[in-house]
Amino acid sequence: MRPISEEDLTTRARIRDAALGLFAEQGVKATTIRGIAEAAKVSPGLVQHHFGSKEALRRSCDEYVLAYLRDQVNAGITEHNLEKPEFIESVHRTAPPLMKYLGRALVEGSPAAATMFDDLVRLTEEHLASDEPGSDDDHRARAAVLTAMKLGITVLHEHVSRALGTDMYAQQGALRVSKAQLDLIRPEFLGRDLFEQARTGLEKYEGQR
Incomplete structure (x- = not known):
């Protein structure tokens, strides 16, 4: 070969x-x-x-999108890059075509979309935190609902963009959506440190616009 x-x-x-x-x-x-x-x-x-074949090409796209999502979660959360504006800029620049693809895959019921959803739930659950040690919070349910809410925005991106009056995947639209998502999440839900990293990163990124 x-x-x-x-x-x-x-x-x-x-x-x-x-x-x-x-x-x-x-x-x-x-x-x-x-x-x-x-x-x-x-x-x-x-x-x-x-x-x-087209099916093999679709599988390659699925694998590429899933690898991208895993890499971004790892870079943002595990490697503590959420507070860096250059990381946020990179995500806003590279994510749109992949998220649009994922949104369509979810609507069409692709088997790979189910895998990606489950993977995102697992990754989200791993990073959810409680301020109270020994809490019996149902992190699995919270992770599933949060993932569904975030991906729901992707599926409905055309409607969200119309409501905002700007493309939610364009620079300003992406910033508005990111800030709104963070405003709707209690700090205790993500963990205070993670929440503050995300908030700081968005503020720095907005300050550079």
Whole structure:
């Protein structure tokens, strides 16, 4: 087997990104290999060379989005980057196409969307905290509901954007949505330290706009 060249990796990523956009906009069923090839500016044969089939390409998109979400949770929470405006800027810049894809996948009932939802619930549950040691709070239920609320905004992004009068994935819209989400969450729910990190990061980021 020949080694994968840097050019192959770039082409593969371009095809994947084109598929992400079309799957999010049109849904998987309405999207064709030819349409993906046109969006990526490659031949249909090259799409099939890299991915084999539309279903395999969809799975690759699923894996990419799930890996992105895990990386962002790890970088933001585990590595304590939530209070850094450059981290927030990076998320606001890179997340929109992936979140739109996830929103469509949730609506279409993709098996991978179920996996992503469950994974986000698990990650959220791990990071929920109580100010009272020994509390019997049902973190599983809270994590499931919080995840559903956050992803619900993604599914309804067109309506949220209309209500705000601006694209919620654009810079100013994303900032407004992030601040509103934080305003609706009690500090005790996330843990005081995590809550303050998030608040500080948003304030610093807003101050740079």
